[in-house]
Amino acid sequence: MTTSLFFVQLINGLQYGLLLFLIASGLTLVFGVMGILNLAHGSMYMVGAYLAWYFVQQTGSFTLSAVISAIIALLIGIVVERTLIQRLYRRNHLDQVLLTIGMIFVFNALQSILWGNDPLGVQVPDAMSAAIPLTDVVEYPVYRLFVALLCVAIAAIMYYMINRTRLGMLIRAGESNREMVECLGIDISRLYTIVFAIGVMLAAVAGVIAAPMSSIVPGMGEHVLIACFVVVVIGGMGSIKGALIGALLVGLVDTFASVLLPQLSSMMIYILMAFILLIKPQGLFSS
């Protein structure tokens, strides 16, 4: 592997990892705060991608489409939490798994009713369609760099929110002690709604920005969900820091494996997971 190719793969891996982080952080946040394992989290990623495609068709602007999609996702999050997820807080894991499986079925059916089952694609926005030449033959698309930077920015905003704002303080308190938050006179159910909606929006935003880089197909949500599971299992469930490290690890391993060990590439992240489980059954950063 030449240095430049290595470099390209490194950025690819980081960029994929950061995108995974965006999705996995929502999953782990919802689990950490509310104790809910949302299997339909991947469906939100899919919904984001399809919404992005739809509104690009309608408005012609990717930016506008992204904003509308994010807002719709936020609304979906609020409605789903208020009508369904709220019933799960005192239920066991099994009920959570079933109900969210039911949600996956519904979202997949809606996707097929509204947008059909053919693969769709979104054009990379004109402003970012260029590529940066690295060497004479190797170049790197600007859009991918933008995605990586955007993810870093969102991660930084999340870090700021969780560590510096009142909402973040409540989230951290809710993670460690539910009763205490309730005793402080805070409406915990509103906090839950907000957290869930933010989680949904993060997944949908990831779907939106991933749309121009990959084709939009049925089942994309489940694919990404499983990758996120690997991420949070590696990083430790409920830990945002763990999700970041786990996502970057998975991103890099997956990318390099597809170049170096193409026969085993789609299995590599699971082998990584099994290996980490052997050493730390609760993940790298379990609380």
Added chain:
Amino acid sequence: MNNNVILESQVILETEGLCKYWGGLKALDDISLKFHDRELHGIVGPNGAGKSTLLNLLCGHYKPTSGRIVHEGAPIDAIKPYAFARRGIGRSFQKTNIYPNATCLENCSVAVQRRMGGSFNFLRSRHRQEVLEEIATEALEKVGLLSRRNEVAAHISYGEQRQLEIAMVLATSPCVLLLDEPMAGMGHEESQLIIELLKQLKQEYCIVLVEHDMDAVFELSDKLTVMVDGQHLTTGTVDRVRDDPRVKEAYLGQGDEVY
């Protein structure tokens, strides 16, 4: 009380410099104790003194940070939690810990079956061998629950559930009983029942008793250990400990926790 008997009886369980730290917090600091056969060893101390931590270490639930636990001459602090019970170290829990949906007999049968074997027999009915249920019934009889034999554990009274828990420990045929507040939350009459029971049991077993009910502890203990802030304060006969000025200070210093 005949002091000679105490001196002659054998040390069954022993801790040497036992420590348990939670991060920087010293829950238990350098505890060295000897527990004798056929003796009830009471452990008292204010809240947070480390009594429950000590029991959790003795039964293998926690691993010590440092120090040793010696059972019948063999160090056992490195063995797996379930192996403690197999060596005959049985415990009851502070919060009632039984199988609420099973009958009292079934609760004890689980305990008996562990040493009777056959747990990997997939095909033979669990009710086939009567010896097992006989031993389980004996354990129930010992604690006075024979009449509740076929009732579902969730449906008997709280006091009876505590008795059942002791019966389960007895059914494992232990040599050491670690009892964590067996009288917690009980009324006077129910407590009296347990006290009578423990008086009988200490003729046969080595008992380590953590209890908040001071009257009961004074009445029952052959030896008493006082712990404060995870540290050993004193150990001796009830009378000696009761008159120890340091004990009074420790309790009074804590303010409200006199009993």
Added chain:
Amino acid sequence: MLFNNRTERYFVWVFFPLALLMPLFLEQNTFYVSKLTTVMIFAIFVMSLDYLVGRCGLITLGHAMFYGLGGYIFVMIAPEYEAVNFWVYTFYICVIAAAVALVIGFLVLRTSGIYMIMITLAFAQMTYYFFSDSLDFGGNDGVFIYVKPDTSLFGLSLFDLENPTHFYYLCLLSLFNTLFFFRLVTRSRFGRVIDSIHENPGRTTALGYNIFVFRLMAYTMASALGAYAGYLFTLQYGFVNPSMLAWTTSGSALVMSILGGIGSIYGAILGVLVYEGLHFSLEHLTEHWLLFMGALIILMVILFKNGIAGYLEKLLERR
């Protein structure tokens, strides 16, 4: 929850005689006979899952891994153009699947709760990608089986696997045996320990049981039976492909198990019958059957917690 034996007895006496006579009613209508055969096969699979989830408290979303492995192990070890003995290969497949389950279980059972759900799913996906990416096993198209095994036992061949009715009876027999087997296991001393672990693992450890070993045994046993179901499915349709390993297979099996009444074992049969019945009729009504199925599952979780077996029991108790 523990189901009373009366309901189960009624069910067994109604279901199995009916199932025995069913091919006569259908008068060689091969379509329905083979559809029912698939229901039986899936009921075996769901039953093994129900045992794990409902009886052992081990929630797995990766049980399809063994369902698929049952088929793939067969194509791996059986010669391509030669009829092998069904019973011998049943034995091979169960043993190999059990060995795999022992290794996977060793990793998976170190964790619990949510972690276990995710890890079992991840391992199942790993096998899914392994087979769907591999050229040796036909990738997404899977592998065809050209010759079905013969079922001679001591020179006596009871079933002709090419004949759908014969195959139906083989699966019915297998289903009955599986139910009977689980009945024995749940009533055994091993079952007593498993019940105890399910109800109160901490207490069971304190009584001196190594609960990891018991869970591993149960996991291995259920996985081997799951593989057996997958083997039957492979033989019925004459091919194996990665969709058998897909997470949706595990997911719908879990739904059927709950629908039937989790932990009731026999409820698995009810769950599969009702789910497949609904699936079949909805599929004929609308192409968007998935939407109704999803909505149904959500409603079921919210309203119908003890499944059909639980409902039947209430009915019987009232009378």
